[in-house]
Amino acid sequence: MYRMMIVDDEYMIHLSVRKMVETSGLDIIIAGEAEDGEEALRLLGSCSPDIVLTDIRMPELDGLSFIEAAKKRNERTQFIILSGYSDFEYARQAIRFGVSDFLLKPVDPDQFREALGRVYDQLASSETKLSRQHEWLLTLQGLSGELLEQIWAASEDKAQLLAGEALRHYMSSGPAELSPPQFAHHFTGMLEAELGKRDFRFARPYADREWPGHAADLGEALRDALSGMIREIKGTRNLGSRQNIHRAMQYMQEHFAREDLSLSEVAEAIGMSDAYLSRTFKEETNVNFVKYLIRLRMEKARDLLEHTDCPTTDTAYQVGFSDYSHFSKTFKKTYGLTPSELRKQSRQHPNG
16 A cells, blocks of 8 residues: 655645545555645655655745655655646656656546556556565575675685575576676675674775676676685684584583583593683684583573473483582573473473
């Protein structure tokens, strides 16, 4: 449903336009009415019209000035101008403001319905286009997120496959107004912005490169850019330590139920010093060893409470706590509920 505003100082115009809209068969409602441009501007925020029918000659603020001000607030609003014969040339100036149509007074019902139908179709077409562009962008963001992880892990083969998929997505369904250089600039800029959140910046921004003007030539340019990104990442990050942290996390997954599991034991198991494991663990996971272990144990405890009939006291022992009181306090601090309360809630809402 689209919303329409009528702006005119003649009562009969309001009456006849309302009647024509109501009998048009189009999904349009009259959301607001004003007698002049100033009143209409005040109403814009509250009635949010998609379509505005406005007289061109009005006291205080004329139609063209009103349209210019209204367009600055919402450029997608469509305008139909009403004018007298003497205003015809003046009305034609409105074309530069993106006015959809203009009608002569007195309003001919057939011409009004035709103009309204054209505006309605323009809005529907624009809405469909915006919806498609939104879906396209969401897909691109998903691909760039996966690609980012592969770049960060310096996994070039997987990165190149994902970049190829993103390029095919652009070529098959990207916005027509987005040129190949613009797409490449936007896409690589997204990757660089996300890497910046991880405190990594390239020596020179890849987004600002000279990109090919034809989509067919873009694949090689993107492949070259990704290779360069990964080379820089390999040169500045200790990727060996990342693999070691994965090994440490795997060891913790296998031994979390032991209450005496310690940083020293994990460090010895994977062949690292305590200090080096402590530092690199925090760098890679953004949380220290002890907090990660507690979070792991709480996740395992929640899974047992929600999906098994294991007594709550036994649950504590199975995730590495010999003191049930300490376990219960830690659990409530993590989830806002005691173990018993969470189990009761999960039984009441098994699919929640």
